[in-house]
Amino acid sequence: MRPCHLILAVMVFITLSGPVSGALPGDTSGNDHLEKSELAAMVLAALEDGTAIQNARDAAYVYMFWNGSPKRITDSSGKERVMWRPFHRVVVMNSETLETMRSIGYDTSPVIGVDKYTLQKNEFFPEFSGTAGIGSIWAPDYEKIVSLQPDAVFLYATVSKSSCDEIEERLARTSPDITVLRFDGYLPETYPAEIGVLGELLDCQEQGQEFREFYTANIDAVTSSIPAIPEGDRVRVYFETWTDYKSCAEGSGYDQKIGMAGGSNIFANEPAEYPEIDPEAVLERAPQVIIKLIGSGKYTFGGYQGGDEASFSEVYGDITSRKGWDALEAVRDDRTYLLHTDILGGPQFFIGVQYMATWFYPERFADLDPAGVHAEYLSRYQRLQNPLTNEQIFVYPW
Amino acid sequence: MTPARNDGAGGVRRLKEEYRRFTGQRCLFITGCCILILVLVGIATTLGSADLTVGEVYTAIAARFFPAVAESSPLAYTIVWEYRLHRILFAIAAGFGLGVAGAVMQSVLRNPLASPFTLGIAAAASFGASLVIVFGIGPLTDELAVIISAFLFTLLAAFAIYSLSRYRGISPESMVLAGIILMYLFSAMTSFLQYTGTTEQLQEVVFWMFGSLQRTSWGKLALVSLVIVVCLPYILMRSWDLNAMGQGDQVAKSMGVNVSRTRTGLMMLAALITAVIICFTGIIGFIGLVSPHITRLAIGGDNRFLIPAAGLIGAALLLAADSLARTILAPAIIPVGIMTAFIGIPFFLYLFLRQREGYW
Amino acid sequence: MFRRIALRHVLFVLALMLCVQPLTADSPIQRMVIPAEGQPEGTYQVLLVFPPGQVWGIRETFSPEIEFISADLPDNSVQKSGSEVHFALIGDQNVSYIIAIEPGNSGEITGTCQNMVTGVTGYLPRAWISDSGSIHIESGTGEHPASDDSAQVPPAPLGPGLFLIALCAGGLLFSLRREQQ
Numbered sequence: 039m040r041p042c043h044l045i046l047a048v049m050v051f052i053t054l055s056g057p058v059s060g061a062l063p064g065d066t067s068g069n070d071h072l073e074k075s076e077l078a079a080m081v082l083a084a085l086e087d088g089t090a091i092q093n094a095r096d097a098a099y100v101y102m103f104w105n106g107s108p109k110r111i112t113d114s115s116g117k118e119r120v121m122w123r124p125f126h127r128v129v130v131m132n133s134e135t136l137e138t139m140r141s142i143g144y145d146t147s148p149v150i151g152v153d154k155y156t157l158q159k160n161e162f163f164p165e166f167s168g169t170a171g172i173g174s175i176w177a178p179d180y181e182k183i184v185s186l187q188p189d190a191v192f193l194y195a196t197v198s199k200s201s202c203d204e205i206e207e208r209l210a211r212t213s214p215d216i217t218v219l220r221f222d223g224y225l226p227e228t229y230p231a232e233i234g235v236l237g238e239l240l241d242c243q244e245q246g247q248e249f250r251e252f253y254t255a256n257i258d259a260v261t262s263s264i265p266a267i268p269e270g271d272r273v274r275v276y277f278e279t280w281t282d283y284k285s286c287a288e289g290s291g292y293d294q295k296i297g298m299a300g301g302s303n304i305f306a307n308e309p310a311e312y313p314e315i316d317p318e319a320v321l322e323r324a325p326q327v328i329i330k331l332i333g334s335g336k337y338t339f340g341g342y343q344g345g346d347e348a349s350f351s352e353v354y355g356d357i358t359s360r361k362g363w364d365a366l367e368a369v370r371d372d373r374t375y376l377l378h379t380d381i382l383g384g385p386q387f388f389i390g391v392q393y394m395a396t397w398f399y400p401e402r403f404a405d406l407d408p409a410g411v412h413a414e415y416l417s418r419y420q421r422l423q424n425p426l427t428n429e430q431i432f433v434y435p436w
Numbered sequence: 437m438t439p440a441r442n443d444g445a446g447g448v449r450r451l452k453e454e455y456r457r458f459t460g461q462r463c464l465f466i467t468g469c470c471i472l473i474l475v476l477v478g479i480a481t482t483l484g485s486a487d488l489t490v491g492e493v494y495t496a497i498a499a500r501f502f503p504a505v506a507e508s509s510p511l512a513y514t515i516v517w518e519y520r521l522h523r524i525l526f527a528i529a530a531g532f533g534l535g536v537a538g539a540v541m542q543s544v545l546r547n548p549l550a551s552p553f554t555l556g557i558a559a560a561a562s563f564g565a566s567l568v569i570v571f572g573i574g575p576l577t578d579e580l581a582v583i584i585s586a587f588l589f590t591l592l593a594a595f596a597i598y599s600l601s602r603y604r605g606i607s608p609e610s611m612v613l614a615g616i617i618l619m620y621l622f623s624a625m626t627s628f629l630q631y632t633g634t635t636e637q638l639q640e641v642v643f644w645m646f647g648s649l650q651r652t653s654w655g656k657l658a659l660v661s662l663v664i665v666v667c668l669p670y671i672l673m674r675s676w677d678l679n680a681m682g683q684g685d686q687v688a689k690s691m692g693v694n695v696s697r698t699r700t701g702l703m704m705l706a707a708l709i710t711a712v713i714i715c716f717t718g719i720i721g722f723i724g725l726v727s728p729h730i731t732r733l734a735i736g737g738d739n740r741f742l743i744p745a746a747g748l749i750g751a752a753l754l755l756a757a758d759s760l761a762r763t764i765l766a767p768a769i770i771p772v773g774i775m776t777a778f779i780g781i782p783f784f785l786y787l788f789l790r791q792r793e794g795y796w
Numbered sequence: 797m798f799r800r801i802a803l804r805h806v807l808f809v810l811a812l813m814l815c816v817q818p819l820t821a822d823s824p825i826q827r828m829v830i831p832a833e834g835q836p837e838g839t840y841q842v843l844l845v846f847p848p849g850q851v852w853g854i855r856e857t858f859s860p861e862i863e864f865i866s867a868d869l870p871d872n873s874v875q876k877s878g879s880e881v882h883f884a885l886i887g888d889q890n891v892s893y894i895i896a897i898e899p900g901n902s903g904e905i906t907g908t909c910q911n912m913v914t915g916v917t918g919y920l921p922r923a924w925i926s927d928s929g930s931i932h933i934e935s936g937t938g939e940h941p942a943s944d945d946s947a948q949v950p951p952a953p954l955g956p957g958l959f960l961i962a963l964c965a966g967g968l969l970f971s972l973r974r975e976q977q
Contacts (some may be wrong), residue, residue, distance in 0.1 A: 074886050078873040081853045081884035081912060085594040086877055091910075098851035098912035101886070154768070175645060177650070177769055180519050185486035185511060198636060204651070213516035289634070311634045 040434075042298040062108055062122050063098040063229060064164035072097060072106035078232065087405055092151035096123035103241055112240050114232055115220040121239070125217075129188040131175050131205075133159065134223030134384050135236075141385070142237045143417040145245075151186050161430075162342040162422075164378075176203050184213055195220035195228075224385045226294065230254055231427035249419055255409055256388050257298075260395040262375065264300040273398040276325035279359075280335040280379070285315050292331070295387055299394035301327065307418030321362050327397055338430050341380035350376055351436040376434040386415065393433055409436070462741045465734055471750035473528060474550065479526045480759045486515045496519070516735065526652040526770075527758045528751040530713045531723055533664045535750020537706040538724025539731070539743045540671060543594055543678045544702050545608040551725035552710040555615030557593050557717045559622035561711070564589030565718075566626050566641045570633040571709045577653070582644070586715035593618050594707030598700060606696040607685070611703070647720040647773025649758050656716050664711045667705045668744075674698055676740035682737065722771045722780030729787065810815040825909060827921040829881075829931045835942065838899045839865070840931075844891045852885040852913040856920070858895065867893035902927040 062072050064080035073172045082190055084094035084206045101105060101121060109121040112332040129151035130136045136156060139146055146165070165248050165352060173179035173197050181344045183191065191209060193202040206218045219239070230250055237246020275296055277286050286292040286384045287308040305315055330353065337353060341346030354376055358369050369376050370384050373398055383391035392408035412432070480568050496516040498506035508516075509698070511750045518717040534552060540570040552558065564585035566576070600605070600614035630638050677698050715719065727750035730744055754776065760774040825846050832839040848853055857880050858864060864881050867874050869891060873884040883891050897903045907920035924932040 040841065075870070075872045077851065077886055078870075078884035081851065082873070082875040082885070083857050084912075085853050085882040085884075095912050095915060097885075101911055102849075102851060116941050173768060176639065179485050179769060180650075181484045181486035181515055184515055185488075187511060200640065212514055306946065310632055344669065436449065 044081065056374075060122065062097070062100055062106075063093045069196065070108060070324055072101050077101045077106075092126075099124050100104060109239065111235055113220050113235065113239075114222055114228055116375050117220075119217055120218055121217065123189075124241075125189045127186065127188045128190045128192070129172060129183055129186060130156070130192045130408075131172065131178070132192065132194050132221075133163070135221045136163065136194045137232060137385050137420070138223050138236055139240065139322040140222070141248075141249045142233060142240065144236075144240045145183070146243050146329050148189075151188065153160075157273060159342060161344065163387065164422075175205065178205050180208065183209060188201075188215045188216055190219055193220050195222045195224050196225070213330070224383075224387065224432075225291075226257070226298065229385065251317055252415075252419070253388060259323070259406060260391055260403065261298055263399075264298070267300055267399070267402075268304075270300040272300060274304050274325045275398070276304050276320055276323070276328045278330045279312060280331050282336075283315055283317055284312055287313055288391065289312060291387075292382070295382065296394065299391045300399055301394060301398050317360075321366065326367045326371075326373060328357070328366070328374040329394065329397075330374070330376050331379055332376050333380065333383075340376075341378040344427075345431060346427040346429065347431060347434075350431055353385070354434060370390070373374060378432040381412065381432050389415065389432075447461035448624070449541075452730060458736075462735045462738075464746070466741065466745050466748060467735070468647060469745060469752060473748060473752050474636055474663045474729055476755045476759070477524055480527075480755055481516065481520055483587065483759050484515065484520055485762075486511075488512050488676070501555055522654045523649050523652050523758070524755065526657045526717075527649055527755040529657060530649075530717060530720065531727075531751035531754030532658065532747040533709045533713050533750075534720065534723040534754070535727040535731075536659050536663065536664070536671065536743055536747040537709045538726075538750070539728040539739070539746035540678075540702050540706040542728050543709050543737075543742070544699050544706075546682060547608055547612060548729065549725070550612065552706065553720075553721050554594075554619070555597060555612070556618030556620075556622060556756065557590050557615075557707060557710055558714065558721065559619045559626065560589040561586040561714050562641075562645050562719060563622040563626045563629070563645045566629040566633075566716075569640050569644070570629045570637050583715045587711050589622075590707065590711035590714065593622070598703065606699055608680050611699075615700075620794060627694060642717045642773070645773075646771030647714075647776075648769075648771045650769065652716065660712055660716065664709055671702060671705055671743060672740070672789040676704060677737040678743075681739075682739070685793065686754055718771075718773060720754065720776055722776045726783055727753055730783070732733050753760070753791050812911040823896045824935070825918065825920055826926040827905075827933055829905075829923050829925070829933060831929075832894055836893055836895070837929075839896045840925065842893055842895060842905065843921070846885060846889050846891075846909070849887065849961055850914075851887070852883075852884060853910045854883040854891060854907060855918070856881045856883070856905060856910070861897050862905065862925075863896045865894040865896055867891065869893075889897060895945040897925055899929065900927050 061068070064076045065072055066076055066079070080090070080094040080097040084091045088145045092392070096314060100108075110118055111121075112118050126148050127150050128148045129141070129155045133153065133156040136146070136149070136152065139149075149166065149169065151170045152166050153162070153174045154171050155174060156163050156166060157169070157171050160358065163259055170182065171179075172182045172186070175194065191204060191205075195202070200337055202220065206220070209218060221236060222228060223232065230253065232247055233250040233253065237243045237250075239245075245370050246357045275298055277292055278284065279286060279292070282318050285305040285308070286296075286303065287304045287310065288303075292310045304325050305313060305319075308315070332350075332353065334417065337349075357363070358374055363369050375393075377390055377393065380386065381393070390408050391409055392403075393410060395403045396406050482488070482493050486497075492508070492512045493516055493599070495506050496508040496512040499508035499513060500517065537549045541552065541555070542548055544550075564580045568581045568585045572578070572581070597611055597614045597619055598606075600617070601610035604614075626641075630641055634640065668705040677688065677693045679699065680691045681694050681695060688695050689757075710724070728746040730741065731746040731749050733742055735745060754772070757775040757779055758772045761770040761772045764770065805868060825844060828845075829840050829968075831837075832841040844854065860879065864876065867881075867883065873886070875882040881893070883893075886892055895905070903925050905917075905923040905925075908917060909920055912919040920933045922936075926932070934966070941949040
């Protein structure tokens with residue numbers, strides 16, 4: 039047996055013993071850089087023994103697209119994460135990250151596990167309706183996650199931090215091969231940067247940058263004009279969540295988005311994040327615009343899962359006919375709106391913000407087209423085959 | 437039992453035989469419980485959402501002790517040893533502890549409705565957990581802080597019951613009343629915390645209160661087992677005194693039992709066992725209430741046998757409930773505290789509908 | 797009127813024609829077999845041309861009459877395995893190697909290749925050397941996608957292909973111009 043055969047046999051054995059976490063495929067010199075000769079050895083080993091083909095392919099990918107070095111990025115938890123080879127099996131536990139992956143043009147075929155809320159949104163995520171469900175971040179099915187043998191698991195970074203910390207810690211303890219990555223995927227402060235990092239991570243830099251510009255442009259179209267409006271002239275807004283007489287206050291995402299659209303939340307200074315308010319206080323504070331959030335609780339209809347106009351008009355009628363509300367400017371001037379959580383809660387919040395801006399300041403934002411932006415987002419970035427149908431209503435009246 | 441005849445020695449002999457037979461039955465019952473638990477363990481290890489065959493599971497278990505003989509895939513080994521086994525063993529330890537604590541409390545307080553949770557202990561633990569979840573505690577990690585806080589508040593509640601009842605005399609009635617006061621106090625404070633917290637914090641508190649065996653680990657199992665093993669001998673030694681106290685304080689005192697010290701000591705130990713269990717699992721109700729009753733139905737109220745048997749029944753119950761909770765709605769995992777309630781309620785219905793005088 | 801056309805010119809034209817074809821992103825792989833210059837009879841040079849900018853795993857199978865001599869790749873990129881020879885082609889476009897066959901014998905070369913990045917496998921054009929020394933090359937049967945998922949691949953750059961055309965065209969014109977002189 040010639041020496042080169044022996045070396046090759048050893049290399050085959052190394053590659054057959056499975057992916058070693060913390061090392062580039064085929065990096066026999068251990069210098070964390072894949073040389074051309076090392077890659078050549080991997081290719082030859084794969085030609086000799088078909089089972090080594092995946093390792094050779096990963097090595098080729100690393101050599102061609104990562105310049106032979108491992109990919110290092112800092113995710114939204116502030117930790118540095120290292121990728122030694124491209125991901126082939128990915129579990130995504132928050133649908134916001136999954137949605138952003140689609141936006142940046144990532145081919146989501148490696149996604150083999152999603153959380154139950156993603157599975158519930160089967161109209162929005164039709165391609166994952168057959169994907170394995172792994173519970174949720176608050177009740178993770180560890181056995182399922184581990185048995186799927188993923189390369190990577192995506193979690194929130196700052197949202198539900200203790201639950202995500204626990205999942206990360208448990209996986210690190212029992213399955214150190216899994217790379218945990220943490221992205222929130224929808225917070226206005228961090229989303230643009232996250233788009234960039236995800237694009238870098240998943241080798242979708244070009245479309246990632248394009249989507250980032252699309253997103254930023256749409257946000258700036260609203261927020262750049264707001265500082266010019268004096269505080270005293272800001273529109274007074276009453277925002278009601280899907281629980282009747284439960285509003286939002288400072289510290290909540292909804293309040294932040296109202297502010298982005300230039301509104302002044304009449305209950306911003308309440309102590310609790312989602313305060314139960316006294317109905318009389320609404321009359322007292324005389325809001326100019328009323329927004330009712332729908333899509334959950336008693337008002338689970340509309341949005342991507344569909345719903346008919348009758349449900350919307352019924353709720354609209356109920357709200358506008360509340361005792362004493364006909365005296366409110368918001369009701370008198372027909373400035374009461376229903377807004378669906380699908381375009382306010384997650385990464386699509388910028389669409390909801392644009393709608394709110396057109397409601398708060400119709401003249402100033404007359405040339406905004408939130409419905410058009412929504413359609414473009416769905417067809418170009420989310421690659422959904424059937425963009426908005428008549429049954430999918432997000433705002434009322436429109 | 438056959439009535440004693442005037443035949444002096446023969447009557448005593450028959451009594452002794454009867455008693456021996458009865459004791460034999462009780463030992464048989466306890467042995468039967470142990471076998472039941474073993475069978476349940478055997479079944480429970482094969483249950484789970486990972487697709488492992490029975491053979492793979494047992495190979496993985498054997499692989500740890502006999503690595504030369506049994507070879508297991510890394511995946512099966514990880515799942516069995518890192519996710520299933522300590523959960524199953526923890527269910528046994530926790531169920532045993534809660535069953536013992538429940539039996540002790542019911543005997544000490546001479547009250548069939550006593551349990552680790554009707555005395556405000558559960559409410560105190562919930563409050564401790566909510567306090568940390570809503571306000572946080574500086575340098576400690578969230579999980580550790582919740583555990584410590586729940587534990588401390590449980591002990592605080594036990595101490596408060598003791599102090600309050602000492603003021604009024606250490607009798608079962610005063611302890612129960614003190615417990616009820618604490619239960620309402622802590623429940624109200626917990627609700628207030630839930631109101632002021634954020635949605636996320638609220639969700640976390642509620643999930644904690646459901647009770648769950650998701651967060652177990654080998655370390656926690658060791659701690660709980662240690663506490664139970666240390667406390668159990670004293671409890672068993674005092675079980676004969678408990679029998680005496682069951683006839684009434686005066687009767688027990690006349691037999692030389694130090695009633696207040698025994699009562700206090702046993703309540704504190706029961707509270708300690710409960711505290712160390714629920715600080716890790718959250719509120720798992722009904723085990724401490726139901727298992728002494730089941731055991732009493734089977735083998736009577738002699739505490740020497742009742743207490744360990746109630747522990748074994750509790751272990752079997754909790755393990756069965758947890759296995760059901762894991763599999764009924766797979767892949768969703770129902771919190772085990774909910775499942776034990778579903779098991780407990782039919783049982784109580786049965787007890788309620790039974791035509792029998794008294795519950796004792 | 798027809799000046800003598802040297803074999804070199806024919807080869808350049810052939811090369812030019814062959815280079816013009818593979819300018820699309822998934823261009824076929826080309827094989828050329830010519831008698832090796834300055835070598836004893838029965839020695840041939842085999843040239844394989846691949847689309848640029850990829851990583852290829854190449855497996856050539858020779859009939860028993862053919863003996864593999866050497867290749868122009870570094871030693872660590874070549875591996876002999878029974879009647880096969882394997883090549884690892886990284887980033888480059890061409891593999892050239894020397895084989896020998898007894899004059900009067902016939903031999904056959906077949907091969908497969910796999911694009912290591914996309915996973916796509918394909919057959920290399922089959923070459924047949926007859927006992928009279930004539931060379932036949934069939935076209936490749938085309939590529940078929942691998943059964944596993946393919947990685948995301950940026951489109952193959954066209955620059956190197958254009959450069960090759962320019963080189964061949966320049967070479968042809970240069971040699972014809974020299975003939976005229």
